[in-house]
Amino acid sequence: MTVAEDLIRTLGPDRVLTSDEARAARRHDYWMVSNLRDRQGRGAPMPACVVRPASVADVQATVRACVATGTPLIPFGQGSGVVGGVIAGSEAVLLDLGALNRVRSIDPVNLTASFDAGLNGLAAEEAVAAQGLTTGHWPQSIALSTVGGWIATRASGQFSTAYGNIEDIVYSVEAVLPSGELVVLGRGPRAAAGPDLRHIMLGSEGTLGVITGVTLSLRRKAEAQAVTAFAAQTMQQGFDFQREIVQTGWRPPVMRQYDVRESGRLHADAKDCTVIMVHEGPASLVAAETAAVTALAARMGLEPLPGTIVQHWLGHRNHVPGWDQILERGIVADTVEVSAPWDRIGAVYDAATASVAEIPGCLAASAHSSHVYRSGLNLYFTFAIRPDAEGDMEGAYFESWQRIMAATAAAGGSLSHHHGIGRVRRGWMETELGATGVTLLQTLKSALDPAGVMNPGVLVPDRAEGGAR
Amino acid sequence: MTVAEDLIRTLGPDRVLTSDEARAARRHDYWMVSNLRDRQGRGAPMPACVVRPASVADVQATVRACVATGTPLIPFGQGSGVVGGVIAGSEAVLLDLGALNRVRSIDPVNLTASFDAGLNGLAAEEAVAAQGLTTGHWPQSIALSTVGGWIATRASGQFSTAYGNIEDIVYSVEAVLPSGELVVLGRGPRAAAGPDLRHIMLGSEGTLGVITGVTLSLRRKAEAQAVTAFAAQTMQQGFDFQREIVQTGWRPPVMRQYDVRESGRLHADAKDCTVIMVHEGPASLVAAETAAVTALAARMGLEPLPGTIVQHWLGHRNHVPGWDQILERGIVADTVEVSAPWDRIGAVYDAATASVAEIPGCLAASAHSSHVYRSGLNLYFTFAIRPDAEGDMEGAYFESWQRIMAATAAAGGSLSHHHGIGRVRRGWMETELGATGVTLLQTLKSALDPAGVMNPGVLVPDRAEGGAR
Structure with missing residues (x-):
């Protein structure tokens, strides 16, 4: 009996999809390379079957069936990941959590809300x-994307500078462990009760269990919102400005800085770098913050720009071109996000953009920052390369990644700010964590998933690849 | 050859203390029960020896020697823990990190500072x-206390409501794993590179490795500070006031609410509950926040109190009576900190104080709150009991704990806000984490420390005690 037949018997035929259409639609996530390979006729295979659990018990049964048979199990939210965290194998069970999509509860007193992970x-x-x-x-x-996917990938939102990344917003996580047991991690507003086990699931990318439910700690909608925008003559001037803002104790939810190449996305006549901010909170706080950053900009020599630039960004911020539009023009492109301390972020920017620009056929190598911390900030690179021959597309893609990773590593930054590791960054995990850090991650993986069925090939380097004791 | 002899040969005689004086001074931390047992002539035994490493390599050698011989190894900072996280056994090696006490570096641009863990x-x-x-x-x-101890116990500071708990302040953690390998966890201002492995050490209480270095993310000293104080007629009125402050988007670093019994500590003529706050940040932010909370207090019916109350607290906030002063009067006492959601914190307060007050000989059962979150806050209970007979002291102590834990558990709160688990709370770990959560913690422990030498008896329930598969 195949795993699919076994699962149909256990879960019923409605929960197990075996049609070519259902399996083909969930072969991979939104990693550009998977789309490129599809176009080149060497795409990922279809999974053995797609399971659409209707309950946590269905998830538990699926996990247990996969562990018992040594079948790879690949959790799937809505497939918006961009680092190859989902690529089906022909033996694999793809676990599509899309039918676990209820709002479980909303608590306006404690400002919490609980959701099924697939919502x-x-x-x-x-x-x-x-x-x-x-x-x-x-x-x-x-x-x-799904709320469970936010946990699995350690996602960041555009308002993170004040509101935090997903690890600062999550209250508790419900997950099915590879043992098949259900666990709820996180109790109360804060605990000192051993290691915070929510962090085993945060960033686990399907390799340590299946997230089935999430409770988030909410906010009331802010009383007031204001926007500010400024032109900086150099990236360094903008970085210095942003550093001064957060290190003096202001925390605009949105702080973004675009290099001169990307500033054109915001306003057509951009001749400089552009810094935009959204300020939110009680009206008097927003007024004080807006006045403070405006005064600081004047003192530091940045020019004010009209707020319409920020309103335009707010209105269009989630629009991105599809890979097919790019690939059909013979272009490979991607975004790569990293983080680094303040005194090294300029070097990361300069080195990475200059290095990518040297790749033959490079059409674009640019960056903006979008998440700010007391100790540094992120950079979000965009590259686009049109190689001479279609056969060179994948090589140009990985060469671009290699150069951005190398420039970031040389400056001591983190190689992944918020897209995660998936497959595209797995080879750099030893650079990121060190050999002992990789061993520690492998130890965690082996202890929780001794059968090795949970999303194999993603995140955790194989022992043979390095980091082994 | 004994472990002490082995360590003397490896580390040199200067690093291994075997005198009765050195061993007796480090038999336990500041858990009241250890002090009580000392007074009753049934105190903890001296450890086999005390190791005072002068380098990370010394720590690695000590860990390896203990693992090789199956010798319990107990990391020790300055012994200020209050939950029994350190109790020596006569076979144990006590690892006193006090000689690892350098300031490694301070970086005023990136606002980071690195310290030896024993500083x-x-x-x-x-x-x-x-x-x-x-x-x-x-x-x-x-x-x-030591900076390493802050990590090991998941400590909280008095300014946490704006500045976060230690997990929000830590940038990276250097630790020696039970394998003897050195690892540095945390790279860059933020990463999405798998589970955040810093959290394996945060709250590990010596059971998963030895923390040897810590890098913290600093702040500039605030431009301005202001204080406010208010009288609330009931605890619930104060909770509602605090909730409104943080849920409308204000974040005073210090927010504390004392019940009427504890308000007398702050000002002699207290007839009500007292809420005190410290506001810090840019001057215009402090002005806006102070005005906002003052207006809110008036609207919600709280009476303003003089700021001298807060200044008095600031000046005396770290003064606490020693256990000996209390025990010599035949009294057992302790503080117990928990957290709960806003809508249940009043019930936790009422139930726990009422239940402890029923214990024969109860002299005091009171609480204040001191750490506020969007979704709830903590309570910090104080109890004091004078039993009829000395032989009943330990029983009265544990009965008080039992009642506070039960009241918190019934309300769904977390049983430990920031003192940690140690020995006093270990029996409640299944209530806190659930059976599967305990299994997960045990799995982590077994994977990292298969020899079981790292601070045995602390934090992690034995498999036989529950949570076993």
Whole structure:
């Protein structure tokens, strides 16, 4: 009996999809390379079957069946990941959590809301918005991703500088472990009760269990919102400005800085770098913050720009071109996000953009920053390369990645800010964690998933690849 | 050859203390029960020896020697823990990190500072204060604890409501794993590179490795500070006031609410509950926040109190009576900190104080709150019992704990806000984490420390005690 037949018997035929259409639609996530390979006729195979659990018990049964048979199990939200975290194998069971999509509860007193993990992110936001609340978590993929996926990938939202990344917003996580047991991690507003086990699931990318439910800590919608925008003559001037803002104790939810190449996306006549901010909170706080950053900009020599630039960004911020539009023009492109301390971020920017620009056929190598911390910030690179021959496309793609990773590593930054590891960064995990850090991650993986069935090939380097004791 | 002899040969005689004086001084931490047992002539035994490593390599050698011989290894900072996280066994090696006490570096651009784990907390703060910076972390024990201890126990500081708990302040953690390998966890201002492995050490209480170095993310000293104080007629009125403050988007670093019994500590003529706050940040933010909370207090019916109350607290906040002063009067006493959601915190307060008050000989059962979150807050209970007979002292002590834990558990709160688990709370770990959560913690422990030598008896329930598969 195949695993699919076994699962049909256990879960019923409605929950197990075996049609070519259902399996073909879920072969991979939104990693550019998977789309490129599809176009080149060497795409990922279809999974053995697609399971659409209707309950947590269905998830448990699926996990147990896969462990018992040594079958790879690949959790799947809405497939908006961009680092190859989902690529089906022909033996694999693909676990599509899309039918686990209820809003479980919304608590306006404690500002918490509980969701099934498979719920669409925008649907979750709209449910709490109806009560005057917000999750405060606005990834660009909000309409294309799930709340469980936010946990699995350690997502960041566009308002993170004040509202935090997903690890700062999550209250508790419900997950099915590879043992088949259900666990709820996180109790109370804060605990000192051993290691915070929520962090085993945060960033686990399907390799350590299946997230089935999420409770987030919400916010009331802010009383006031204001926007500011400024032109900086150099990236370094903009970085210095942003550093001064957060290190003096202001925390605009949105702080973004575009290099001169990307500033054109915001306003057609951009001749400089552009810094934009969204300020939110009580009206008097927003007034004080807006006045303070405006005064600081004047003191530091940045020019004010019209707020319409920021309003334009707010209105269009989640629009991105599809890979097919790019690939059909013979171009490979991607975004790569890293983080680094303040005194090294300029070097990362300069080295990475200059290095990618040297790749033959390079059409674009640019960056903006979008998440700010007391100790540094992120950079979000965009590259586009049109190689001479179609056969060189994948090589040009990985060469671009290699150069951005190398420039970041040389400056001591983190190689992944918020897209995760998946397959595209797995080879750099030893650079990121060190050999002992990789061993520690492998130890965690082996202890929780001794059968090695949970999303194999993703995140955790194989022992033979390095980091072994 | 004994372990002590082995370690003397490896590390040299200067690093291994075998005198009765050295061993007796480090038999336990500041758990009241250990002090009580000392007075009753049934105190903890001396460890086999005390190792005072002068380098990370010394720590690695000690860990390896203990693992090789199956010898219990007990990391020790300055012994200010209050939950029994350190109790020596006569076979054990006590690893006193006090000689690893350098300030490694201070970086005023990136606002980071690196310390040896054994450095005293106040010394660390003073080192960064000399450059106009602060860690923002002010546990009551700051002068009695180490920066490594802050990580090991998941500590909270008095300014946590704006500045976060230690997990929000830590940038990276250096630790020796039970394998003897050195690892540095945390790279860059933020990463999405798998589970955040810093959290394996945060709260590990010596059971998963030895923390040897810590890098914290600092703050500049605030431009302005202001204080406010208000009288609330009931605890619930105060909770509602605090909730409104943080849920409307204000974040005073210090927010504390004392019940009427504890208000007398702050001002002699207290007839009501007292809420005190410290506001810090840019001057215009502090002005806006102070005005907002004052207006809110008036609207919600709280009476303003003089700021001198808060200044008195600031000046005396770390003064606590010693256990001996209490025990010699035949009294057992302790503080117990928990957290709960807003809508249940009043029930926790009422149930726990009422239940403890019923214990024969109860002299005091009171509480204040001191750490506030969007979704709830903590309570910090104080109890004092004078049983009829000395032989009943330990029983009265554990009965008080039992009642506070039960009241918190019934309300769905977390049983430990920031003191940790140690021995006193270990029996409640299944209530806190659930059976599967305990299994997960045991799995982590077994995977990292298969020899079981790292601080046995602390934090992690034995498999036989529950949570076993």
